[in-house]
Amino acid sequence: MALVVVLALVLGVALKVSRYGERGDASAQTAAMHIAEVMSAYGWSKAELPSGDSGSVYQQKTFLKPGCAKPVVVAILGGNAEGASFFRLQHGGDAAFIQGDVVDQPSGMRRQLIGMAHGIARMLGVASKAPSPVLAVSPAPSVSASQCSGPPVAAWRS
Amino acid sequence: MPARSISVPFASREVAIPALIMIGAALNGLIVTMSASFTEGGGGLTFGISPFQIIALFVAARLSLAPDHADGSGTLWLEAFILALILVPSSAVSWLALAVYAAYQAWHANGPRRTGALIFLAVGLTSLWSSVLLKWLALPVTTAETFVIAQLLSLVRADIVQVANVVGNPDTHSLILMTKCTTSDALPHAAVALVAVAYLLGEVNGKRLKQALLALCGLYVLANLARLSAMAWSAESYALVHGPIGANVFDLFQAMVVLALGNWASEA
Numbered sequence: 001m002a003l004v005v006v007l008a009l010v011l012g013v014a015l016k017v018s019r020y021g022e023r024g025d026a027s028a029q030t031a032a033m034h035i036a037e038v039m040s041a042y043g044w045s046k047a048e049l050p051s052g053d054s055g056s057v058y059q060q061k062t063f064l065k066p067g068c069a070k071p072v073v074v075a076i077l078g079g080n081a082e083g084a085s086f087f088r089l090q091h092g093g094d095a096a097f098i099q100g101d102v103v104d105q106p107s108g109m110r111r112q113l114i115g116m117a118h119g120i121a122r123m124l125g126v127a128s129k130a131p132s133p134v135l136a137v138s139p140a141p142s143v144s145a146s147q148c149s150g151p152p153v154a155a156w157r158s
Numbered sequence: 159m160p161a162r163s164i165s166v167p168f169a170s171r172e173v174a175i176p177a178l179i180m181i182g183a184a185l186n187g188l189i190v191t192m193s194a195s196f197t198e199g200g201g202g203l204t205f206g207i208s209p210f211q212i213i214a215l216f217v218a219a220r221l222s223l224a225p226d227h228a229d230g231s232g233t234l235w236l237e238a239f240i241l242a243l244i245l246v247p248s249s250a251v252s253w254l255a256l257a258v259y260a261a262y263q264a265w266h267a268n269g270p271r272r273t274g275a276l277i278f279l280a281v282g283l284t285s286l287w288s289s290v291l292l293k294w295l296a297l298p299v300t301t302a303e304t305f306v307i308a309q310l311l312s313l314v315r316a317d318i319v320q321v322a323n324v325v326g327n328p329d330t331h332s333l334i335l336m337t338k339c340t341t342s343d344a345l346p347h348a349a350v351a352l353v354a355v356a357y358l359l360g361e362v363n364g365k366r367l368k369q370a371l372l373a374l375c376g377l378y379v380l381a382n383l384a385r386l387s388a389m390a391w392s393a394e395s396y397a398l399v400h401g402p403i404g405a406n407v408f409d410l411f412q413a414m415v416v417l418a419l420g421n422w423a424s425e426a
Contacts, residue, residue, distance in 0.1 A: 002174060008241040009182030013189060015247035020193035057334055079336055080296050085322035086334045108293040112250070119247040 019119055028059070028076055031132050035074050039063045042151045044072055057083035058136065068148035075136040081106040087136040096140035102153045106134040176263050176271075177222040179240055180278045183259065184215050186244050186252035187285055210351035210416065214281050217354035221274030222263075236262060250290045257282030277354055284346040292337055297322065299342050300335045307335075307386050318390075326390045333390035341382045348416055349374055355420025362424050370419035377415055381408070 036046065044063035060075040073091060077083050081097070084106050088095040097106045100114070114131045137150065145152040188207055195206025204212060236259070243255035260282055263275035292299060300323035308320035317327045326332035337343055352374055356362045385408055388399045398404050 002178065005175060005178055005182070005237070005241065008245060009178075009186065012182070012186045012244040012247075012252065015245065016186060016189035016249060016252075017193060019247040020190050020249075021197075057336070079338075080293050082296060082300060082323055082336045083334055085297075086324045086332065089321055089324055089328065089332075105297070108296045112290060112293055116248050116250070119251075122247060 019122060027130050027133055028078075030130065031076050031135060032059075032061075034132065035061065035076075035135065038151050038155050039072070039074070042145070042155065044150065047071060058087060060087075063150075065148065070139070070148065072150035073138045077106070077134040077136055080108055081111070081134040084134070084136060087138070091138035094140055095136055095138040098135035098137060098156045100157070102137075102141055102156050174223075175237065176259070176267075177219065177274075179237065179244075180222060180256060180260055180263070180275070181215075181219050183240070183244050183252050183256035184218075184278065184281065187249045187256060187282070189252075190249035190289070208347055209413070210347045211281060211285070213358075214277055214347075214350045214354040217358045218274045218277035218281060221270040221357065222278065224270035224274070250286065253282045253285040253289065257286060273357055277350065277357070280350040280353070284350055287346055288338075288343050292340075292343055296337045299340060300337060303340050303342070303386070304333075304335045306383060307333075307390055310383065310387050311390060331390075331393045331396065333386065333396065335386065339386065341379055344382070344412075345375065345378050348378060348412060352416045352420045352423070355417060356423040359421055359424035366425070367423040370423040374415060374419055378412070381411060 039045070042065075044065045047062045047064045057079065058075040058077045060073055063072045063074065065072075075083070075087055077087070077097075084097060096102050096104060099106050099110060111131070111134065118129075118131050135156075137156070139149060141151060141153045141156055142149050143153050145155075188211070191207050192205045198206075240255045240259045243258075244252050246252075257279055260275045260278035264272055264279055267275055304320055304323045304325045308318055308325045311318040311325070315327075318325065319328055323335040324332050325335070349371055352370060353367065356367055356370070385399055385404070388404075389396045399408075
């Protein structure tokens, strides 16, 4: 019995090391690539401006489009997305968040449930996309695509 | 001449299996913290694990390995269910498994093993609180603490503005209150460590333990409010308080309070 218990505990540790070892930069890099793809599909290109990062709270990128006066700012929120309110303040309230869908406020519960489902799917050998960090977009995406308001809601849905 | 033998904890199923499962579940729960610590290239001697958790788990493991006449082992189906939960690659699920199994042990064991199981239960619940529940409630909890900081600061400064978990002067310096900086996150772990220290040092006086926990709550709330208020005051004070000097001073304060109150509570 003791041997079975020890084996299960060691296997549990190995599964967790495998899962948590893939986190961090990998998911942030995937998110950065996703942002670049969506923005470039609508004609926006990354501006070489100071990033305006807010420490570990979020990494922010600015995108410009010829003929459009205002930029679109997209940030990858770190931690538990606690930077959401600050991002919204910084952009005069005109911001929305991408968490699978476009939402007004990111949900910690949804983030955890997605992470847990991913972990269980991995354990069962089912291919599952690693959970993406929450993204912040300003101005908030609109339902209909227009020339200078950034990619529409449908472009951010996953 | 007959051979003499003594009971080694891990040779006895009644003693070993429950303690082994609880220690293993706790280790599985800590993997997420250790992995993050390795990924970030830091963590120091404790691999990113809170010293309070280490103390509490050490004391809980020590007490759980104590001999007991009662049969503290669970039913086979319960142990199989707990092991299945531990296999889920999620540290949060492992903390849940620890809490469930420790609750069962606390119900059925006696003496030191019951105390050990109760400390394991407290560690499991506080870890679930920090890693799951508090994240669900992140915005209301951080907003509530930020509101209190804003009220304090507005007594001496008229330019303080608070919006959700952001407080400060929007034109100069603002503090974004993170979940892991809140009193709601840190205080439960400190309280469990205080109880563990008290039981590690000897006989515990129940009345004193309650008073010590109340004193810890009061001191911790005041100290963390002062620390966060200083962080929101200006960029310079943020650098001082959040930097190595301020962080070490606050860590030392927490350790001294927990050790002193734990020692006081254990004096019968």
